[in-house]
Amino acid sequence: MNFAEADYVMTNTPGMLRAMAARIKAAGVRPEIEVFDTGHLVLAKQLVKEGLIEDPVMVQLCMGIPYGAPDDLNSLMAMVNNVPQGWTYSAFSIGRMQLPYVAMAALAGGNIRVGLEDNLINECEFDDAGSGA
Numbered sequence: 001m002n003f004a005e006a007d008y009v010m011t012n013t014p015g016m017l018r019a020m021a022a023r024i025k026a027a028g029v030r031p032e033i034e035v036f037d038t039g040h041l042v043l044a045k046q047l048v049k050e051g052l053i054e055d056p057v058m059v060q061l062c063m064g065i066p067y068g069a070p071d072d073l074n075s076l077m078a079m080v081n082n083v084p085q086g087w088t089y090s091a092f093s094i095g096r097m098q099l100p101y102v103a104m105a106a107l108a109g110g111n112i113r114v115g116l117e118d119n120l121i122n123e124c125e126f127d128d129a130g131s132g133a
Contacts, residue, residue: 003065003066014043017043018050021047021053025052025053025054030054030058031057034062035059035060035061036065041083055086055087056084056086057084057087058087059083059088059090060091061079061092062092063091063093073104076091076101076108077108079091080109080110089110089111090105090110090111090113092105092113092114098114
């Protein structure tokens with residue numbers, strides 16, 4: 001996943017994710033899967049089929065992250081419509097869309113998430129003096 005931060009790429013290959021899922025399962029923990037695009041849901045479903053993640057899964061729909069699923073209503077509903085029946089999901093967006101996503105996630109039948117990492121301050125540009133631009 002590219003996060004639009006210079007040349008930074010978050011690398012989680014399917015093999016790495018399978019190994020992590022096996023270790024999490026062996027520890028007796030149920031993971032929360034962060035999903036940044038519809039393909040991530042496809043992989044989560046595959047990990048369930050392989051027995052690496054127990055059903056039902058807890059999913060966090062991460063919207064509006066640069067180069068991931070956009071934080072518009074159509075993209076949210078595409079993600080929601082691909083969450084399997086019985087899975088628990090929540091959704092969030094970052095920056096100015098954080099609060100509208102609280103409402104949209106609830107209206108779409110999911111749970112909500114808010115937190116410091118998603119707030120408006122993290123999305124502000126700062127000038128050399130440290131004040132918001």
